[in-house]
Amino acid sequence: MLLAHQIRLDPNNVQRTYFARAAGTARFAYNWALAEWGRQYAASKADPTLKPPNEAALRRQLNSIKREQFPWMLDVTKCAPQLAIMQLGRAFENFLARRARYPTFRRKGIDDRFAISNDQSEVDGHRIRIPKLGWVRMREALRFTGHIVSASFSRKADHWYVSITVDCPDPPLPPAENQGVVGMDLGITHLATLSTGETLDGPKALRLLLGSVRRLSRALARKVKGSRNRAKAKLRLARLHERIAHIRRNGLHQLTTNLTRRFHTIGIEDLNVSGMLRNHRLARAIADMGFGELRRQLQYKAERRGGQIVVVDRWCPSSKTCSGCGYVFAMLALHQRRWTCPGCGVSHDRDVNAAMNLKNVAASSAVIACGGDGAGLARKCEAKPAPAKQESNSKVNYD
Numbered sequence: 001m002l003l004a005h006q007i008r009l010d011p012n013n014v015q016r017t018y019f020a021r022a023a024g025t026a027r028f029a030y031n032w033a034l035a036e037w038g039r040q041y042a043a044s045k046a047d048p049t050l051k052p053p054n055e056a057a058l059r060r061q062l063n064s065i066k067r068e069q070f071p072w073m074l075d076v077t078k079c080a081p082q083l084a085i086m087q088l089g090r091a092f093e094n095f096l097a098r099r100a101r102y103p104t105f106r107r108k109g110i111d112d113r114f115a116i117s118n119d120q121s122e123v124d125g126h127r128i129r130i131p132k133l134g135w136v137r138m139r140e141a142l143r144f145t146g147h148i149v150s151a152s153f154s155r156k157a158d159h160w161y162v163s164i165t166v167d168c169p170d171p172p173l174p175p176a177e178n179q180g181v182v183g184m185d186l187g188i189t190h191l192a193t194l195s196t197g198e199t200l201d202g203p204k205a206l207r208l209l210l211g212s213v214r215r216l217s218r219a220l221a222r223k224v225k226g227s228r229n230r231a232k233a234k235l236r237l238a239r240l241h242e243r244i245a246h247i248r249r250n251g252l253h254q255l256t257t258n259l260t261r262r263f264h265t266i267g268i269e270d271l272n273v274s275g276m277l278r279n280h281r282l283a284r285a286i287a288d289m290g291f292g293e294l295r296r297q298l299q300y301k302a303e304r305r306g307g308q309i310v311v312v313d314r315w316c317p318s319s320k321t322c323s324g325c326g327y328v329f330a331m332l333a334l335h336q337r338r339w340t341c342p343g344c345g346v347s348h349d350r351d352v353n354a355a356m357n358l359k360n361v362a363a364s365s366a367v368i369a370c371g372g373d374g375a376g377l378a379r380k381c382e383a384k385p386a387p388a389k390q391e392s393n394s395k396v397n398y399d
């Protein structure tokens with residue numbers, strides 16, 4: 001399976017300059033191809049003898065003109081413009097499949113990234129080789145062994161990172177300790193409540209550092225546009241956001257590793273995260289927890305151990321159904337943390353009861369799934385090759 005490892009780089013000043021130029025070249029090529037795509041598409045509509053645009057043709061077109069028109073492109077790796085246009089091709093694929101909006105132009109300072117293909121990069125311990133530059137120090141060695149598929153470089157605040165996608169041979173990890181089923185209810189007071197009654201808390205990084213975010217945001221707003229002090233304030237805020245993202249990601253990794261190491265089958269609820277984020281009262285708490293990322297990590301980590309994640313339909317009334325007798329308590333309000341089942345008289349903790357229901361659905365669907373038939377309420381999410389980063393999942397041959 002494809003796994004990506006993101007590593008912070010320690011570039012010197014020459015290497016920093018190279019990264020900025022390569023990112024600039026990638027951005028230019030992307031924006032050039034996007035504008036050209038729109039122009040060629042309109043032309044093909046007006047004149048049916050012309051072909052509609054495609055990324056391979058655009059790459060050939062850029063290659064044929066770059067020596068005369070954009071000679072500065074030759075200063076950095078040829079992958080920077082080429083892979084950027086391939087990424088544009090995927091952006092259009094996603095747009096046409098209605099998975100994404102129409103691609104937008106990349107902006108300097110926001111989309112500073114470029115990628116190199118597998119035959120152009122080489123990793124050796126704590127360093128990575130980049131064409132036309134040489135070896136760049138990495139903060140740690142690559143964690144996965146296997147064939148390197150691609151490497152993409154990106155800037156966050158003023159730090160550069162490389163994300164190396166590796167094709168890991170299966171099955172690399174021992175199976176979970178417990179071959180049973182667990183249900184996990186995701187919530188606001190606790191990140192996760194397990195059907196065992198255990199509660200797990202996420203990293204509430206944003207909540208802890210929110211005061212600092214507000215302070216630095218106000219400081220930035222007071223600075224004169226275009227001033228040197230504004231640039232410094234902007235960098236301080238960007239570094240804080242980067243730190244918050246790291247704390248959040250670390251906490252989630254610990255949680256998902258812990259769960260997938262312990263349980264074979266994990267039942268979770270299919271939360272409509274973007275729908276929930278539209279509810280502003282819940283938004284910050286949910287964004288702070290990172291539900292979507294939690295689910296993504298659970299899925300690929302379970303897959304590495306031969307486990308499975310059962311995603312239970314979001315309309316399944318997991319909180320309102322009694323896990324003992326199946327009575328549906330329709331009157332249950334959102335603020336009620338405990339309730340007593342009118343059917344069997346058992347007193348329930350809201351979250352633990354929901355987790356028990358998710359466990360029951362996961363257990364039944366796992367059994368049914370073995371018979372080759374999907375369960376009504378749940379769909380299995382396994383054996384889906386889930387690359388950690390979408391843009392790294394690419395075939396890397398081009399002309």
Ligand SMILES: [Zn+2]
Pocket residue numbers: 322323324325326327341342343344345346
């Ligand atoms: Zn009951």
